[in-house]
Amino acid sequence: MIYSDKEPVRRLPFSKWWPVVAGALCGVLLRLIFWGSPGYPWNAMHPAFIGFAPLAVGAVTVYVAELSERRSWRYYLFAGMLANVLFVMATMAILIEGLICAILVLPLFAVYGALGGVLMGAICRGTNWPKKPVVYSFSMMPLLLAALLPDHAGEPxxxxxxxxxxxxxxxxxxxxxxxxxxxxxxxxxxxxxxxxxxxxxxxxxxxxxxxxxxxxxxxxxxxxxxxxxxxxxxxxxxxxxxxxxxxxxxxxxxxxxxxxxxxxxxxxxxxxxxxxxxxxxxxxxxxxxxxxxxxxxxxxxxxxxxxxxxxxxxxxxxxxxxxxxRALSGPGRPELPTKKNPNDFS
Structure with missing residues (x-):
């Protein structure tokens, strides 16, 4: 099958959401694998997960989209971001991630997801076909790196x-x-x-x-x-x-x-x-x-x-x-010392 850049460009919002859903499901699966508590192997703070799970989500999204028709560079960018937003929301919905962590990590995941989508889009255009080994490589990268990289908190x-x-x-x-x-x-x-x-x-x-x-x-x-x-x-x-x-x-x-x-x-x-x-x-x-x-x-x-x-x-x-x-002194408040602490800075 040969793609032509002259084919109509599908723009957001999508008429078909399957690529985005597929990417989000890939992210949820990776999060379930990286289930460990802080300080234990395979936890969600591992650099392999933080750095490469959203990349894989964006790549899987574009791969599935490219199976049906050529997409635009704009699609690669925004589809990867959107899939990661859906991925983070899904982890909250199934109660494996809290609101605080989700909000704090979302901007980072969105950027990495966009990068993953653009990388996969470039590969698809360069090879003129979405290759299964490529998407497998993206999907397995967090797992492989988790086995290779040391698992510990970073330098304070x-x-x-x-x-x-x-x-x-x-x-x-x-x-x-x-x-x-x-x-x-x-x-x-x-x-x-x-x-x-x-x-x-x-x-x-x-x-x-x-x-x-x-x-x-x-x-x-x-x-x-x-x-x-x-x-x-x-x-x-x-x-x-x-x-x-x-x-x-x-x-x-x-x-x-x-x-x-x-x-x-x-x-x-x-x-x-x-x-x-x-x-x-x-x-x-x-x-x-x-x-x-x-x-x-x-x-x-x-x-x-x-x-x-x-x-x-x-x-x-x-x-x-x-x-x-608007404060007024009243009963019930503790009597605080009036002398300096011996360890006072002064």
Whole structure:
């Protein structure tokens, strides 16, 4: 069979969806094979899966499409992308992937899928026929590379994000709101992107004084809970929190394993708050967070983490600004120390 470039070009949207469905099914099959939990072989964070599964999905899509008629370069590009979108949606539908991971990985898969579609389209045009060995090679590539490439998290990337807001309240008021945060409403922090894509909303963060120092109990939706320990602080000026998790901090299904805080691939190392008076009733509040990303594709993941954390800091600073400007001291709030921590930075 000889194709002619003069044949009519089928354009999106498709009248026949079988090529896209075939590509998406290829992706779902590969995801079922890469079923392992984080840290175990054949898991979905393996570079063989992240890098080559969407490539295979795009290639299979174009191969099936080329069996019936010659397609355009535009078709190769968009069909590969669309098949990967359908693939990711299907993994969510059958409950093997969570919303957070799906949203974060979708842009990367779409680009790789487009590349796979264009590569297969070029091969079909160059050979003037879609060859079965070629599509088999694309489909088997993730499996072969998974057997050859080492399976471990990538070198850790440690980043720091800092944001500042000026609050119309004195430092003691802002300090107290930092340590006694209760009954957080969705309208107060729900605009943060991490909560929009499925991270459970915070409920409260209340500090208690222990013999070891300040300990902040944090509670979030879906039963998530953990503590923050103050390693350094100076009343009304500065506090540095480190994160401590227990075995039941993240109930099953509360958060995707691939993005769990303190997990193999992602962690928040610490959070610092600095209060600097800028006037009699004005305080500059700075939030600084250090985080770790440990994947084999940090070049992509670190930018996602940076964007989400930066946006979170902006939202949470706005939250503390709103609470502080209307705060009134009342009973039931913890008595916080007035002396400097012996380990204070100053």
């Amino acid at each position: 990337y440690v980043g720091s994000i800092e944001r500042t807001v000026v609050i119309n309240a004195d430092a003691p008021t802002v300090w107290r709101e930092l340590h006694d945060t209760r009954d957080i409403e969705k309208a107060e922090v729900g605009q943060a992107w991490m909560y929009r894509i499925g991270v459970p909303m915070p409920v409260s963060g209340v500090t208690r004084v222990t013999p070891e120092g300040l300990v902040r109990d944090v509670r979030m939706g879906k039963g998530i809970h953990f503590t923050q320990h103050a390693t350094q602080w100076e009343t009304n000026r500065y506090v540095r929190w480190t994160y401590h998790f227990s075995d039941d901090s993240f109930p099953p299904g509360a958060l995707d394993d691939h993005v769990k805080i303190g997990g193999e691939y992602f962690d928040v190392i610490d959070t610092e708050y600095v209060l600097a008076p800028t006037g009699p009733h004005s305080t500059a509040l700075t939030a600084r967070m250090h985080y770790r990303v440990s994947t084999r594709f940090n070049w992509y993941a670190k930018h996602l983490a940076s964007g989400l954390i930066g946006n979170f800091e902006e939202v949470i600073l706005g939250f503390y600004a709103g609470r502080s400007t």
